[in-house]
Amino acid sequence: MPPKRTREHLSRQVNDPSSSTFAPELLAKRARNHLDELERSNHSELTSIDVDDDEDEASAVKYTKGRARQTLISDKRNLKLAGSSPAATKKKSTMNIRGALLYRKNLATWVDESGIASFPSSVPSYLTAATPPSKYPSRLLCTVCGYWGWYKCRKCAMPYCDLNCEGIHLETRCERRVV
C-alpha cells in the first residue's frame, strides 16, 4: 500500500504561525489614536504660528520654567470698548484674571483639579455622563472606498470591500497603521 499522504501541507490558515491574529488591545489603541487625531484642531501653542511674521525672534520660546505664557494674544488688540472696566481701559487686571490668562491648562488638568473624580457615584458629572457602549455589533466600512467592508486585511485587520480596494490598501495604507 502506498504510504498515506500526510496532511501537513494542507494545514489550515488558523494554525499557520505567519498569520497572527490581532490582539484586541492593539486594535483599541489604534482606534483611540485615530479618535484623538479627529478631535484635534490644528493648533499647538509650542509653535510660533500665532505671532505675526515679523516677530520671529520673539516667538522662539513661549514657555518659561513656570509654564507661563510670555506674550498674550489678547493684549495685542486695539479695540474701543465703552465703559471703565479693566478690559476697556487697559487698567491692570486682577490677580485671578492674570493667572487665568497666563497659565494655560489643558482639559485633563482642569478635570483633575476640579475634583469631580472624587464625587460619590450617585452624583452625575462630566465623567459619568457619557453614553454607554452600543448594544449592536459594529459594522465595518471599507477604508478605501467607503462601501461595506466584508473582508479584513490579513496583516493589519483593516476592512476592505473587494480586490481593487485590497490592492490599493496594501500599497498605501497597510502596515503603517499598525501600532
Place this chain on the structure above:
Amino acid sequence: MKNIIAILDNGAGSIKTGAVTPSSPQHEPARLVPNAIIRSKGDKTTYFGHEIARCKDYSSLHYRLPFEKGYVVDWDAEKAIWDGVFSEQVLGVNTTESSLVLTEPYFNLPNIQDVYDQFVFEEYEFLSYHRCTPASLISHGKLLEAHGLPPPECMLIVDSGFSFTHVVPILNGSIVWSAVRRLDVGGKLLTNHLKELISFRQWNMMDETYIMNDVKEACCYVSTDLKKDMETVRYGSKSGAMNPIVQRYVLPDMSTNRKGRILRPEDMVLDSEQVLVMGNERFSVPEILFRPDDIGLNQSGLASTIAISISCLPEDLQPMFWENIGLIGGNTKFPGFQERLLSELQSLAPMNSEVVLYKSDDPITEAYKSAEIFAAKPDFPSHCVTRSEYLESGSNASRRKFRDWKVQAEKAHVNHAVERTRDEHSRSQPIIRPRGRPRGSTSRGQGR
C-alpha cells in the same frame, strides 16, 4: 433706567450674540461670531472672531480655538474674542452698565465656572449676569410651543453642536441631571473625518478646515435607508440615468474669488477649477451621529442614547418625554436628520407612546432667541447674580443662585472640601510654594 442686557450664547463653534433692552424688545437677529482666532497664510493676518468677514483668502486657514472638547481652556484666546464682541465693532455695549446672559456647556467644571465669574465681574465689570446651559433657556422659548399652548412640563432637548451632542431632559423648567447623556460626536469631528476621507481618496484637504466645513454643510445629508443608498451610489440607478446621489463640488478659487459651489448638470467647469466627487461620503459622515462605532468610537448612537436617557426618568412620565423632543444645535440642520431620527426612535419607543420631534427654523440661534424671551421677562433680575453679591461672597454667590448639576453634589462637596482643607493645613506648613507655579487654587481667588 435703560438697562441693556447683552446675550452671549458662547458656543465652541460660534458665538451667537446680541443686545436687548427689556423695555422695548425688538427682536433683532443674532450676530454669529466664529469663536476662534484664525490665521490666514494667504493674507498673512490674524483674525479674531468676527473679523473673519474681512478675510479674502480662505485656503489653509489655521484655527486657534479657546475650547477643547467642549470646555473653555484657553482664556487668553477667549478674552481676545470677547473683547472684540463687546467692542464697538460688534455689540458696542458699555459692560459696566449692562447685564449679561451667558451660556456654558453641560456639566461645566466648577473651577472653570469660577473663571467665568471672574471674567464677567472682575474684567468686564458687568452689573449682573445669569449663566446657564442652552437647554435650560429653551423652556422659556417657543420651540415646543404648539398652537398657543404653554410649553410642556416634560421635554427632552437634543443639543448637537460643534464639540459633542447632549440629550437633556427637562422637568418643570429644570434639568434632570442624572438622566443627561453625552455623545462625543460633534461638528468638529464630522468635519475632520470628512477631511481625512477626502484627503485619502482625492485631494489633500487636511489643512482646509474652512472649505471642508462648507462642503460638509452643502453636500452632506442623513440617509434614511443606508443600505439602499450604499448600493445606489456604487452601482448607479437601474434606469441608467446619472447617479442621483453623487454630487460634484467645485472648490473655491482664490485667485478669482469664486466661492465653492455644487456643480449642477448644466454648469461648465473651467480647467483651472478643482472638483471634488462626493459619493458615499455624503451620507456616511453624518451617519456617525447615529452609529459612532463606524469610526471605532465605543458609544451608542443618538437614538439609543435618547432611549437610555428616558429610561432613567420616572416611569409614569416617560410617555410625555417621548412626545416632546426638541432639536437644537447646528448638526440638526443636515437634511434628513429629523426623518431618520424619527424612524429610529419609533422602533425604540414603547408601544403606546407616540414620538413627536420639534425642530426650529434655525437650530443654531434657537437658544439665543429663547434667551431674548427670558431676558425680557419681568422676573429675570431675580435669576441674576449682581456684582455686589459677587464682591461680597465670591463664586459662592453664583453657586447658590445658578442651579446646575452641583446641586446634588453640594453636600458631598462640602464634606470633601472639609477633609481636603484639613489635609492641606497639615501638609502645607513646611512646603515653600515655588514662584511662578500657581496651584489650582488661584482660580478660586475669593471665597476660599
